[in-house]
Amino acid sequence: MRISVFGLGYVGTVSCSCLGDLGHDVIGVDVNDVKVERIGKGESPIIEDGLDEIMAKVHAAGRISACTSADDAVRDSDLALVCVGTPSTPSGGVNDEYLIRVSEQIGAAVKKHDKEFFTILNRSTGLPYIHEKMQEVLEASSGRKMGEGIGYVCHPEFLREGVAVEDFYNPPKIVFGATDKKSEAICRELYPGIDAETFFVTPGVASMVKYADNCFHAAKVTFGNEIGMICKAMGIDSHAVMDIFCADRKLNISPRYLKPGFAYGGSCLPKDIRGILDGARQTATGLPMLSGIRDSNPLQIESLLKRIVSPDRPTVGILGLAFKEGTDDVRESPIVTLVERLCGKGHPVCIYDRYLSLANLVGENLNFALQSIPHLAELLTENMQEVVDRADIIVVSHRCTPEIWAGIKWRENQRVIDVINIPELHDVPGYDGLYW
Numbered sequence: 001m002r003i004s005v006f007g008l009g010y011v012g013t014v015s016c017s018c019l020g021d022l023g024h025d026v027i028g029v030d031v032n033d034v035k036v037e038r039i040g041k042g043e044s045p046i047i048e049d050g051l052d053e054i055m056a057k058v059h060a061a062g063r064i065s066a067c068t069s070a071d072d073a074v075r076d077s078d079l080a081l082v083c084v085g086t087p088s089t090p091s092g093g094v095n096d097e098y099l100i101r102v103s104e105q106i107g108a109a110v111k112k113h114d115k116e117f118f119t120i121l122n123r124s125t126g127l128p129y130i131h132e133k134m135q136e137v138l139e140a141s142s143g144r145k146m147g148e149g150i151g152y153v154c155h156p157e158f159l160r161e162g163v164a165v166e167d168f169y170n171p172p173k174i175v176f177g178a179t180d181k182k183s184e185a186i187c188r189e190l191y192p193g194i195d196a197e198t199f200f201v202t203p204g205v206a207s208m209v210k211y212a213d214n215c216f217h218a219a220k221v222t223f224g225n226e227i228g229m230i231c232k233a234m235g236i237d238s239h240a241v242m243d244i245f246c247a248d249r250k251l252n253i254s255p256r257y258l259k260p261g262f263a264y265g266g267s268c269l270p271k272d273i274r275g276i277l278d279g280a281r282q283t284a285t286g287l288p289m290l291s292g293i294r295d296s297n298p299l300q301i302e303s304l305l306k307r308i309v310s311p312d313r314p315t316v317g318i319l320g321l322a323f324k325e326g327t328d329d330v331r332e333s334p335i336v337t338l339v340e341r342l343c344g345k346g347h348p349v350c351i352y353d354r355y356l357s358l359a360n361l362v363g364e365n366l367n368f369a370l371q372s373i374p375h376l377a378e379l380l381t382e383n384m385q386e387v388v389d390r391a392d393i394i395v396v397s398h399r400c401t402p403e404i405w406a407g408i409k410w411r412e413n414q415r416v417i418d419v420i421n422i423p424e425l426h427d428v429p430g431y432d433g434l435y436w
């Protein structure tokens, strides 16, 4: 394919050279003359392991050139990769001025050269609204509608500087957020021979994958450092701890505990977070991330309450009271706190939990339940359908078998708030996913 690459920084230069190496004809575009001149001579303007050799090879084969004219580059290509910078504004926002400028230039050139169909793949990192704004600018400047003569794809980049060339040929994944089928077909031809799991999603999902990745990477670094700090303060070798932590691929380095859902609870996580924070206090060790976790958890309950509480006090049905399904442990269950708060605000509440029987609760478990909800016995029923029949709003916090869900008769005029994402419920009338 004939590809123009806008922005010859770290992402753009690696993309130019490696796409050329895959057999495409590539034109690099930048406002910086020095970068353009260097690429014009087959020299890389940036330092990356292995890049000089690939650039020289592709240049010698005549598959790479560079210019400062967006107009010429669009004229001589069928799709554009946008790799311009998106630095922070002074207030911390995403500066989209380069993206908007490039969109205006590309749109105008598409119009001027009457391109049959032109696809813009945006590799720069931006929030979902920026991708929407770019599409609007591209439509306005080209005089075309998305999918009709022009296509847009949010195509986040996951390379790491220093090993960017290696990451190009072995990416952790490839993500395309395309707006139309024609652009999707072009995406499938972009990386011949590159073997990576590939996802086709909406531009919004694609753009947030990039942010989720970088937030997680930063969270991992910070988590490791905070464990290091508290270990050091207590005279423990943190690498010995984290080596074993990382060896656990079942619960730690795994998808467990990572999908959006409700607050954590139970007899261990809240207590042990409090415990390590007490250790931090005793050793005067600041652990802002771990204390942030403690402070973030109650916000989950608050935000769910906001979606339920209203002056006409609808009856709330709870399907699952224990901190997770398969146990009758209600200690520090966030759903118990939710019920306590709803009762305090005068909402009638009814509860079904198939593992929970007040008669069988003993010790701390019973104490916690009755301290939080003294009249719990009056709220519990042994029949899930009864809760569904009585409630205006149902909060589902436990899973059941598909057969059990299939047997439930939902009402038309009720809301079903699912806090754990149960696919069998997605089509229930009044369904309301927590964060999906």
Ligand SMILES: NC(=O)c1ccc[n+]([C@@H]2O[C@H](COP(=O)([O-])OP(=O)(O)OC[C@H]3O[C@@H](n4cnc5c(N)ncnc54)[C@H](O)[C@@H]3O)[C@@H](O)[C@H]2O)c1
Pocket (backbone or CB within 6 Å): 006, 007, 008, 009, 010, 011, 012, 029, 030, 031, 032, 035, 083, 084, 085, 086, 098, 101, 102, 123, 124, 125, 126, 157, 158, 159, 160, 161
């Ligand atoms: N650097 C990385 O490791 C990395 C990894 C993944 C994603 N990203 C994202 O990719 C984007 C680019 O990052 P980078 O590090 O390559 O940026 P960079 O600052 O190194 O390069 C951006 C280039 O865009 C050029 N440019 C600006 N306006 C232009 C215009 N109108 N026409 C043509 N060129 C123009 C600049 O002159 C500059 O050379 C950013 O959104 C960044 O967040 C970067």
